[in-house]
Amino acid sequence: MNIHEYQAKEVFRKHGIPVPPGGDVASTPEAAKAIAEAIGGQVVVKAQVHSGGRGKAGGVKLADNPEDARQKAEAILQLQIQGLPVRRVLVAPALDIAHEYYLGIVLDRAAKLPAIMISREGGVDIEEVARTKPEALSKQHFDPERGLRPYEARMLAAKVEPNGKLAGKIARVIEKLVAAFASVDASLAEINPLVQTPDGDIIALDAKINLDDNALFRHADLEAMRDPDTETDADRDARNIGLSFIKLDGSIGCVVNGAGLAMATMDLVKHFGGEPANFLDIGGSSKPEKVVTAIRIITSDPKVKAILFNIFGGITRCDDVARGLIQGIQQTGVKLPIVIRLVGTNEAEGRKILEEVSGLHPAETMDEAVKKVVELAQA
Numbered sequence: 355m356n357i358h359e360y361q362a363k364e365v366f367r368k369h370g371i372p373v374p375p376g377g378d379v380a381s382t383p384e385a386a387k388a389i390a391e392a393i394g395g396q397v398v399v400k401a402q403v404h405s406g407g408r409g410k411a412g413g414v415k416l417a418d419n420p421e422d423a424r425q426k427a428e429a430i431l432q433l434q435i436q437g438l439p440v441r442r443v444l445v446a447p448a449l450d451i452a453h454e455y456y457l458g459i460v461l462d463r464a465a466k467l468p469a470i471m472i473s474r475e476g477g478v479d480i481e482e483v484a485r486t487k488p489e490a491l492s493k494q495h496f497d498p499e500r501g502l503r504p505y506e507a508r509m510l511a512a513k514v515e516p517n518g519k520l521a522g523k524i525a526r527v528i529e530k531l532v533a534a535f536a537s538v539d540a541s542l543a544e545i546n547p548l549v550q551t552p553d554g555d556i557i558a559l560d561a562k563i564n565l566d567d568n569a570l571f572r573h574a575d576l577e578a579m580r581d582p583d584t585e586t587d588a589d590r591d592a593r594n595i596g597l598s599f600i601k602l603d604g605s606i607g608c609v610v611n612g613a614g615l616a617m618a619t620m621d622l623v624k625h626f627g628g629e630p631a632n633f634l635d636i637g638g639s640s641k642p643e644k645v646v647t648a649i650r651i652i653t654s655d656p657k658v659k660a661i662l663f664n665i666f667g668g669i670t671r672c673d674d675v676a677r678g679l680i681q682g683i684q685q686t687g688v689k690l691p692i693v694i695r696l697v698g699t700n701e702a703e704g705r706k707i708l709e710e711v712s713g714l715h716p717a718e719t720m721d722e723a724v725k726k727v728v729e730l731a732q733a
Contacts, residue, residue, distance in 0.1 A: 355565045356404040357579045360444045362561035369534035371527055372557045377446030386427030389445040390420040399426045402442040403435050404584050411435045416448055441583055449559065454547035455514055456480050457528065459535045467495040468535060474514040476547035502532045523556040538576060539569030588651045595647045597636055604629025605731045607652035607661040611636050611670045619664045622720060628728035631658045638669035645678025646685060653688050660691045660731040664723060667698025676704035680711060691715060691730040695723040
């Protein structure tokens with residue numbers, strides 16, 4: 355789950371990370387003007403949207419006075435950034451900046467540890483820095499149970515700031531960001547830019563946090579920050595019934611049980627020349643309602659030309675999947691070709707249930723099923 359910048363700054367503030375004082379969120383130009391009047395002086399108006407590249411897209415603008423803030427907010431609220439409409443802006447005091455750094459923590463899945471990344475070059479696409487000037491980006495893993503030792507934080511800070519006093523302030527921010535990352539079960543925590551002011555203060559000018567959905571049961575306060583306006587109907591329906599769903603750009607809808615099997619299925623679709631339209635894992639539950647919802651979600655995508663069910667029943671029962679498939683066909687009226695492979699618990703019962711259903715293409719093996727669905731999608 356992603357949260358907005360203004361929400362991430364609240365999390366940072368609770369963990370002692372210095373963020374700019376004042377500011378508030380507005381959903382109308384008039385509200386933005388009122389916030390700017392309360393702040394006084396120059397303000398920055400920033401799009402609140404779950405997307406990077408806001409500045410390049412025109413979603414971050416300086417305003418010299420309240421009327422200017424109103425006009426800038428009006429323009430930003432009409433934007434779509436990476437396909438996402440901007441519905442809120444953060445209006446905050448503008449800061450004088452002496453230097454910008456980058457600081458972030460992300461999960462390194464290869465190392466199975468979180469990694470701190472820090473660079474003296476902030477306020478830019480860190481991916482571009484890593485690609486063109488890898489020597490400008492320092493990286494260090496840490497054990498989330500142990501955290502980061504103060505001397506480790508100081509060593510990291512010294513790599514980007516030669517001034518000892520400033521490096522000490524950056525080190526303290528690093529320590530607090532590590533603590534915040536672990537405390538909220540984040541998958542990413544990023545400050546870009548972390549700025550040095552002319553007075554020598556170190557402040558998190560921006561804030562980004564991505565949260566691990568699987569840990570949200572421990573964080574009711576963070577779950578309450580979810581912005582339903584950022585979700586599609588398909589995302590919302592999948593989350594509400596417990597499906598793992600990610601939309602892709604292909605033409606073959608995939609319904610699979612188990613994340614590993616889902617990934618293998620998508621790989622095989624690509625191997626045989628097809629393009630998956632989604633990642634969709636119905637999990638280990640035997641609820642037919644999940645299958646019905648999965649069909650509804652997949653058939654709402656006009657790009658889908660064929661559907662593949664690849665079920666390896668363990669906890670999941672093949673007969674329940676079959677019942678859900680029949681209900682889904684009846685409720686959605688789907689006319690797309692459906693290839694189904696049922697293997698495992700109650701597979702004989704499942705196949706018997708589907709015997710009289712027209713429009714289905716049974717398959718015995720994964721290769722057979724994927725080849726068949728790719729052929730049907732390309733017909």
